[in-house]
Amino acid sequence: MNVKKGIWIGVVIVVLMVLGYLLTPYFYSQGEPKMEETRPVISYPELNVGSITAEHSYEDGRHSIVGGLSLPTPCHNLTTDSVVSEDKTEAIVNFNVTVDPNEICIQVITEKFFSILFSAPEDIVIKGFLNGQEVLLNLVKSGSVINKG
DSSP: OHHHHHHHHHHHHHHHHHHHHHHHHHHHHHHSOOOOOOOOOOOOOOOOOSEEEEEEEEETTEEEEEEEEEESSTTOEEEEEEEEOTTSSEEEEEEEEEOOTTSOOOOOOEEEEEEEEEEOOTTOEEEEEETTEEEEEEEEETTOOOOOO
């Protein structure tokens, strides 16, 4: 009978060990608050551009505007487009700067280059807008020297 008693004690111990193994995660997770994955809020410096200087040329009815814009990080993206009014008296050059808020990026001023081409009369008025806000657009005739004194 001692052998039977020993077998039963062994079975009970094994069953208790298996139950303990299976129930341990349940008991430990009850008292602990659940951790939610959170991303840090990334804030980049505000884009503060009062004017944009670019080279301008006109040839065969086409305007060409070429230049660069200094942006706060390499993660900032620059897109451009132009719109000419129906009466061909005014052209709007749009500079749109975007940044992905989920992208982590070091703050290193980065020059982003642009090139804009559009057809319009030579004497058209050209205005610049940065993210919807009008900015002074300094157009320097291509090939002339900019005095940075």
